[in-house]
Amino acid sequence: xxxxxxxxxxxxxxxxxxxxxxxxxxxxxxxxxxxxxxxxxxxxxxxxxxxxxxxxxxxxxxxxxxxxxxxxxxxxxxxxxxxxxxxxxxxxxxxxxxxxxxxxxxxxxxxxxxxxxxxxxxxxxxxxxxxxxxxxxxxxxxxxxxxxxxxxxxxxxxxxxxxxxxxxxxxxxxxxxxxxxxxxxxxxxxxxxxxxxxxxxxxxxxxxxxxxxxxxxxxxxxxxxxxxxxxxxxxxxxxxxxxxxxxxxxxxxxxxxxxxxxxxxxxxxxxxxxxxxxxxxxxxxxxxxxxxxxxxxxxxxxxxxxxxxxxxxxxxxxxxxxxxxxxxxxxxxxxxxxxxxxxxxxxxxxxxxxxxxxxxxxxxxxxxxxxxxxxxxxxxxxxxxxxxxxx
Amino acid sequence: xxxxxxxxxxxxxxxxxxxxxxxxxxxxxxxxxxxxxxxxxxxxxxxxxxxxxxxxxxxxxxxxxxxxxxxxxxxxxxxxxxxxxxxxxxxxxxxxxxxxxxxxxxxxxxxxxxxxxxxxxxxxxxxxxxxxxxxxxxxxxxxxxxxxxxxxxxxxxxxxxxxxxxxxxxxxxxxxxxxxxxxxxxxxxxxxxxxxxxxxxxxxxxxxxxxxxxxxxxxxxxxxxxxxxxxxxxxxxxxxxxxxxxxxxxxxxxxxxxxxxxxxxxxxxxxxxxxxxxxxxxxxxxxxxxxxxxxxxxxxxxxxxxxxxxxxxxxxxxxxxxxxxxxxxxx
Numbered sequence: 001x002x003x004x005x006x007x008x009x010x011x012x013x014x015x016x017x018x019x020x021x022x023x024x025x026x027x028x029x030x031x032x033x034x035x036x037x038x039x040x041x042x043x044x045x046x047x048x049x050x051x052x053x054x055x056x057x058x059x060x061x062x063x064x065x066x067x068x069x070x071x072x073x074x075x076x077x078x079x080x081x082x083x084x085x086x087x088x089x090x091x092x093x094x095x096x097x098x099x100x101x102x103x104x105x106x107x108x109x110x111x112x113x114x115x116x117x118x119x120x121x122x123x124x125x126x127x128x129x130x131x132x133x134x135x136x137x138x139x140x141x142x143x144x145x146x147x148x149x150x151x152x153x154x155x156x157x158x159x160x161x162x163x164x165x166x167x168x169x170x171x172x173x174x175x176x177x178x179x180x181x182x183x184x185x186x187x188x189x190x191x192x193x194x195x196x197x198x199x200x201x202x203x204x205x206x207x208x209x210x211x212x213x214x215x216x217x218x219x220x221x222x223x224x225x226x227x228x229x230x231x232x233x234x235x236x237x238x239x240x241x242x243x244x245x246x247x248x249x250x251x252x253x254x255x256x257x258x259x260x261x262x263x264x265x266x267x268x269x270x271x272x273x274x275x276x277x278x279x280x281x282x283x284x285x286x287x288x289x290x291x292x293x294x295x296x297x298x299x300x301x302x303x304x305x306x307x308x309x310x311x312x313x314x315x316x317x318x319x320x321x322x323x324x325x326x327x328x329x330x331x332x333x334x335x336x337x338x339x340x341x342x343x344x345x346x347x348x349x350x351x352x353x354x355x356x357x358x359x360x361x362x363x364x365x366x367x368x369x370x371x372x373x374x375x376x377x378x379x380x381x382x383x384x385x386x387x388x389x390x391x
Numbered sequence: 392x393x394x395x396x397x398x399x400x401x402x403x404x405x406x407x408x409x410x411x412x413x414x415x416x417x418x419x420x421x422x423x424x425x426x427x428x429x430x431x432x433x434x435x436x437x438x439x440x441x442x443x444x445x446x447x448x449x450x451x452x453x454x455x456x457x458x459x460x461x462x463x464x465x466x467x468x469x470x471x472x473x474x475x476x477x478x479x480x481x482x483x484x485x486x487x488x489x490x491x492x493x494x495x496x497x498x499x500x501x502x503x504x505x506x507x508x509x510x511x512x513x514x515x516x517x518x519x520x521x522x523x524x525x526x527x528x529x530x531x532x533x534x535x536x537x538x539x540x541x542x543x544x545x546x547x548x549x550x551x552x553x554x555x556x557x558x559x560x561x562x563x564x565x566x567x568x569x570x571x572x573x574x575x576x577x578x579x580x581x582x583x584x585x586x587x588x589x590x591x592x593x594x595x596x597x598x599x600x601x602x603x604x605x606x607x608x609x610x611x612x613x614x615x616x617x618x619x620x621x622x623x624x625x626x627x628x629x630x631x632x633x634x635x636x637x638x639x640x641x642x643x644x645x646x647x648x649x650x651x652x653x654x655x656x657x658x659x660x661x662x663x664x665x666x667x668x669x670x671x672x673x674x675x676x677x678x679x680x681x682x683x684x685x686x687x688x689x690x691x692x693x694x695x696x697x698x699x700x701x702x703x704x705x706x707x708x709x710x711x712x713x714x715x716x717x718x719x720x721x722x
Contacts, residue, residue: 035682035690071682071689074647077544078636082436089562090433103544103640110637114561126543169533170541198533198542 025064026318026325029087030098031080031108034071041100041303045122048300048307049097051291052315060315061323068093077107084108088115094325095120097310100303102126102170109133118317118330122310123303126171127386130354135327137334137353139313139346140306141274142384143171144178146250147221149359149379150272151182154217157377159246161191163215165206165231167222168195175221175250178385191215198223203234211238217246224252229261242268251276251373254364256299259371266364266371273360275305275343276373287342300342309341313348345380352387411586420665424571428564435563441675442570443632446577448655448667450624453581455653456662457590458617459597460509463518463649464525465625468498470644472626474532477545477633485551487569487634494630495623502622506615513600522646529644544640548633559635566635573631577624582664584620593617597662654693658700660707669708 030049032042049067058065068091070083080103087093088111096112097120099105105124109132112119119136121129125143130136154162162183166172172195180190192213196206210218218240222231235247251273252258259266277288277299287308291300300308313334318325320333336350347356361377427438447469454460472494479493505524512520532539540546552558557565584590592608603610633639642648651674659670677696681689704711 035688073682074642075542075544075640076642077638077640078440078632078642081636081638082440085436085561085563086433103542103638103642106544106546107636107638107640111561128546132546170536170543173536173541 024062025066026060026095026323027066027068027091027093028095028097028314029068029070029084029091029093031070031072031083031087031096031104032098033074033100033104034069036074038074038100041123042098044301044303045098045100045307047291047295048122048304049311051287051294051304052308052311054294055290056311056315060318061321063318063323065314072101072104075101075103077103080104081107081111084111088117094118095314095330097314098122098307099124102129105129106132109136112136112327116327118314118325118327118334120310120313122306126174127354127384130352131387134353135331137313137331137348138355139310139348140302141355141357142386143174143250144385145355145357145382146272146274146359147175147219148178148182148385149382150219150248150250150361151179151188152186153272153361153377153379154219154246154248155183155186155188159217159248160188161216162188162219162248163191163210163213163217164193164219164221165210166193166195166220167198167227169198171223172196172198172221179219179221182385196222203231204238207231207234207238207240211240215245217248220247220249220253222253224255224258226261228253228255228258232258232262232265236265246270248272251302251362254362254373255301259364259373262371264366264371267366269364271362271364271373273302273362273373274357275302276360276362276375277301278372279343279360279375281342281344283340284342305341305343309343309346312339312341313337347381349383352384354384354387356381356383358382407586407588407591411583417665421575427567432562432564435567437675437679439563439566439570439635440632441672442567442574443628443635444652444655444675445668445671446570446574446628446631447625448652448659448671449574449578449581449664450621450628451652451656452661452664452667453584453621453624454618455656456666457585457593457597458614459513459600460614460618461514461518462521463646463653464521464523465621465652466644466646466648467521467525467528468502468622468625469629469632469648469652470528470532471501472498472629473633473639473643474539474545474629475626476630477548477639478538480548480550480634481545485549487550487553490550490634491573491627491630494626494633496626498626498629499619499623502626503615503619506618506622509618510611510614522649525644525646525649529641529646532641532644539639539641542641544638545633546638548637548639550634550637559637563635570631570635573627577627578664578668581624585664589613589616594662654697656707658697658707660704660709660711663707663709663713666707666709673708 034042072080095118099121100123102124105121112135113133119133121138123140127142127144130138164176166176194206247269249271251271254269254271316337317330317333321329334348338347344358349356359379359382360375362373362375364371365374451465475497476490476494480490533541553569559565592613595603596610600610655670655674656667660666681692
């Protein structure tokens with residue numbers, strides 16, 4: 001029975017190889033949480049992928065691009081791993097892409113490594129994901145990349161003492177450590193920290209504790225969605241004045257949808273982030289206009305940018321390999337790739353395969369009656385600090 | 392059982408024996424579980440996850456279907472098993488069977504400890520307690536991220552080949568064979584247990600909790616035993632998931648997992664041994680197919696399926712089938 005199993009497995013592999021060679025298409029398997037509480041982000045990233053294909057055609061290097069979508073429904077690594085497995089063995093995909101959530105990306109990376117498939121991480125932001133497969137690249141950001149930049153920038157710009165408030169889960173802990181480390185090494189000081197329950201919509205107790213300390217600044221990291229508005233309200237209610245106490249954060253805090261809910265309490269919040277639709281460049285203006293046309297006038301966000309730039313890496317890598325799709329060739333083609341993206345200049349680090357990009361420092365201001373993240377400073381060529389420290 | 396049995400021949404001994412006799416359909420069912428190896432070799436990783444979920448559903452059936460303990464937190468034991476097996480594999484030893492043993496042990500100990508609370512309550516209180524236990528463990532795993540990997544999931548689990556020979560491969564041949572084998576062994580054990588006087592006593596407890604002690608069967612002691620056994624089986628199921636996917640995430644302890652397995656059991660038919668297995672298969676295949684058609688809306692179709700089954704077949708798919716065959720036999 002065992003030999004029969006292996007024989008049928010071998011036959012299946014042979015069948016796969018021969019059909020893959022005969023085709024003139026490049027199949028990309030996209031794994032995203034299309035249903036469940038992360039469905040919004042998945043929809044936006046998918047729209048970014050679609051937009052790139054609309055603007056740049058669906059043929060590259062003589063091959064037609066075909067997208068196969070799979071729903072992972074939330075942070076479920078066993079499902080993500082199985083979907084990646086099925087995409088490889090059943091649908092014969094050449095490239096794995098998508099990945100909104102870290103645990104899913106980590107699980108699928110095993111398959112990428114084992115099957116030697118090129119993998120493009122379009123959002124998941126934990127630093128170590130790209131170390132799990134040598135065939136993976138990232139086109140979003142890493143969390144330390146933004147929060148460490150925030151810490152260093154704050155210390156260099158007169159904020160010497162900071163209190164940190166983060167959600168009590170993996171990304172929150174990462175944000176806290178990298179912000180504090182960067183702040184300290186730039187001459188600042190951490191005056192206290194609190195970790196807030198992830199599922200907790202009431203922040204008033206935490207904010208009160210921060211207020212009692214009366215710190216010079218407060219760094220906040222919470223997941224996007226409904227929470228930014230809740231914490232914004234708590235700041236306003238407890239009387240924390242952003243003119244006296246600087247509120248610092250990452251871009252999730254002042255995302256467009258969050259700003260709408262926060263209202264004027266958001267004014268003066270300073271965040272470090274990679275992309276905002278108000279970024280001034282000709283390329284971005286075109287990108288925003290095209291996106292709005294297809295999506296009922298909505299503005300693109302970082303999910304959209306991640307999907308769009310991820311497709312760019314795939315297209316450029318395919319052009320370089322002349323349509324060859326083996327993982328080794330594609331990842332080598334992607335290493336060191338430099339391009340001008342809607343968010344500004346980007347590069348795939350040839351050593352770590354992670355993203356190198358400009359981090360913008362923005363402040364929430366009222367422009368023409370609307371709350372807007374206004375970029376007023378930037379740090380160029382930021383690498384992932386965790387992997388830089390590993391070396 | 393069947394109408395043709397002469398009533399005179401039905402002593403308690405022969406009744407118990409007739410329960411444990413293997414039927415043709417059962418043998419056919421287990422032979423059919425081997426078919427995916429040849430017919431659907433590209434669906435084997437799905438098949439292995441169905442086998443794992445089926446084992447989990449079987450463990451819930453033991454307490455819900457037979458002893459009448461309603462649990463909305465059964466994922467607690469599944470998750471305990473998954474984390475125990477995962478952590479053991481990562482830090483101690485990668486041999487799969489010893490990992491399963493550790494998973495069973497940890498889940499069993501926690502199951503036994505909590506069974507003292509469980510056996511004191513019934514109905515709604517029980518739902519709340521099991522729900523709370525599940526949430527507690529979920530939060531504990533989240534905050535102990537140094538051990539569990541927190542919301543990023545446990546990484547670096549690398550499992551050795553089964554029997555030192557069969558490596559876990561990309562197609563999932565080993566994963567399915569392994570999961571199916573363990574499922575079958577646990578099933579044999581459960582089947583023996585259910586068709587024993589102990590199993591009969593459980594059904595008695597389900598029907599009338601207060602009357603059983605009057606005929607000499609202590610309800611609470613029975614519930615403690617079956618709850619511990621159920622926890623062990625759920626832990627083994629979690630352990631297999633951790634080993635075959637080489638990762639563990641907080642999701643194994645989530646409320647959704649507890650709720651989904653309940654849905655599967657209701658779909659298949661609770662208290663019927665095969666109900667959980669059939670329910671898990673139907674649920675997972677339906678989910679896979681529906682989400683392939685429209686990734687955004689698959690849960691809608693699962694909802695429709697559940698409503699239809701509950702309205703038309705109150706005892707689940709198996710309940711409906713046995714009703715049909717009973718009617719057909721009478722004619």
